[in-house]
Amino acid sequence: MILQGANWLLTCDKNNTIIQDGGIVFDDKIIEIGYFSQLKEKYPNITSYEPKQNSVLMPGLINSHVHLEFSANKTTLQYGNFMDWLHSVIDKRDVLIEKATSQYIEDKLTQMYKSGTTSIGAVSSYGFEMDACLNTPINVVYFNEVIGSKGDMVDTLLADFNARLQSSISNKNSSFIPAIAIHSPYSVHPFLLREAINIARELKLSVSAHFLESSEEKEWLEKNSGGFLNFFKNFLGQTTAVTKPLEFLNQFKHLEHLSFTHCVEANDEELEKIKELNATINHCVTSNRLLNNTKLDLDNVNGINLSIGTDGLSSNNSLSMFDELRNALMIHTNSNLNGLADKLLKAATSGGAKALGLNKGILEKNKDADIILFSLADEIEEKKNLSTHIILHTKEVDKIIIGGTYV
Numbered sequence: 001m002i003l004q005g006a007n008w009l010l011t012c013d014k015n016n017t018i019i020q021d022g023g024i025v026f027d028d029k030i031i032e033i034g035y036f037s038q039l040k041e042k043y044p045n046i047t048s049y050e051p052k053q054n055s056v057l058m059p060g061l062i063n064s065h066v067h068l069e070f071s072a073n074k075t076t077l078q079y080g081n082f083m084d085w086l087h088s089v090i091d092k093r094d095v096l097i098e099k100a101t102s103q104y105i106e107d108k109l110t111q112m113y114k115s116g117t118t119s120i121g122a123v124s125s126y127g128f129e130m131d132a133c134l135n136t137p138i139n140v141v142y143f144n145e146v147i148g149s150k151g152d153m154v155d156t157l158l159a160d161f162n163a164r165l166q167s168s169i170s171n172k173n174s175s176f177i178p179a180i181a182i183h184s185p186y187s188v189h190p191f192l193l194r195e196a197i198n199i200a201r202e203l204k205l206s207v208s209a210h211f212l213e214s215s216e217e218k219e220w221l222e223k224n225s226g227g228f229l230n231f232f233k234n235f236l237g238q239t240t241a242v243t244k245p246l247e248f249l250n251q252f253k254h255l256e257h258l259s260f261t262h263c264v265e266a267n268d269e270e271l272e273k274i275k276e277l278n279a280t281i282n283h284c285v286t287s288n289r290l291l292n293n294t295k296l297d298l299d300n301v302n303g304i305n306l307s308i309g310t311d312g313l314s315s316n317n318s319l320s321m322f323d324e325l326r327n328a329l330m331i332h333t334n335s336n337l338n339g340l341a342d343k344l345l346k347a348a349t350s351g352g353a354k355a356l357g358l359n360k361g362i363l364e365k366n367k368d369a370d371i372i373l374f375s376l377a378d379e380i381e382e383k384k385n386l387s388t389h390i391i392l393h394t395k396e397v398d399k400i401i402i403g404g405t406y407v
């Protein structure tokens, strides 16, 4: 059992409770939080670390949506237009995937925990990054992706998906949790969708899907026209979309941990459905900007759980959650700054935990002890600025605790 103190303890609970000169007692789970001095009296015989000046304790960050297999991209893929990006991914994915060796991905994961991330939702297209995910101390919810819209390919694709899923299930442990990703409404045949979701229900797996990321996707699904028409005609010989947006959402009933990534083009009815499904929106603001998509209207998603994802290095220049949070803080210019910063930290912790189905993301009794500790350069004059300054100034953290162990 350990007592760790800090000047500022952010619980990231629903009231955004902050304890000044706080402390946390933990083993693999959190045992108690409170004032450091009181905890020190109550637990006089355990190892304890005094609060350092301007130190902050908070839950480890949860990156709810990342594609590690595309980590080798830096200047290869095209940004600035969604269709150009998609074409470039299809053109270059083999090259990129070959470059991203297990060691390369493990190094990225190391950078991720050094910058405060203790859990991720990793979308796996091929299963090539599984070893790296098994070797990292980061908790990984491993989303085996199902993709393919052509009717005559569904049996092969389902068999391939099942093989990857089974392989991840055989490696399951307390920090490697198999899950299912549906690529998107435009790219997954209704049969594959139904099968994959049935498996998720049966095995109680978390599910995630990209949803209404671009205006081109929306136009294709609603009107069978726009930038996607040529794409589908040329690559797959299809001239109509395999589903409508609401039809797609309606397949996701009775799943406990469900998230939709992007949703920037979702209308009120679709957002209402997402809410009814008790699903989370994975917000990936940098990816949306780089692929020329619009930004999520945060005022419109009230009542829907929000989480933060970096997406992959296929649509970002960083996998650091603090970099992502800084971008989110800068892009959402309509929101009140300090209120937005509070909301973002909650989305990056408890919001992500709900999306992935983890008992983490809040500093409270009985949650897993996934905690980060770092120090601000100077004193906080106004408590209401705390989240803003954390987001602005934090690049790496000083201590990372995952499941009660210092990493």
Ligand code: MCF
Pocket (backbone or CB within 6 Å): 067, 070, 086, 089, 123, 125, 145, 147, 183, 187, 210, 213, 287, 311, 312, 314, 315
């Ligand atoms: O979230 C971004 C943009 N939207 C869709 N897909 C991806 C993203 N980053 C990587 N991907 C992957 C996806 O998982 O790109 C591949 C899929 O396996 C090809 S999409 C035709």
Ligand code: FE
Pocket (backbone or CB within 6 Å): 065, 067, 123, 210, 261, 311, 312
């Ligand atoms: Fe993605």
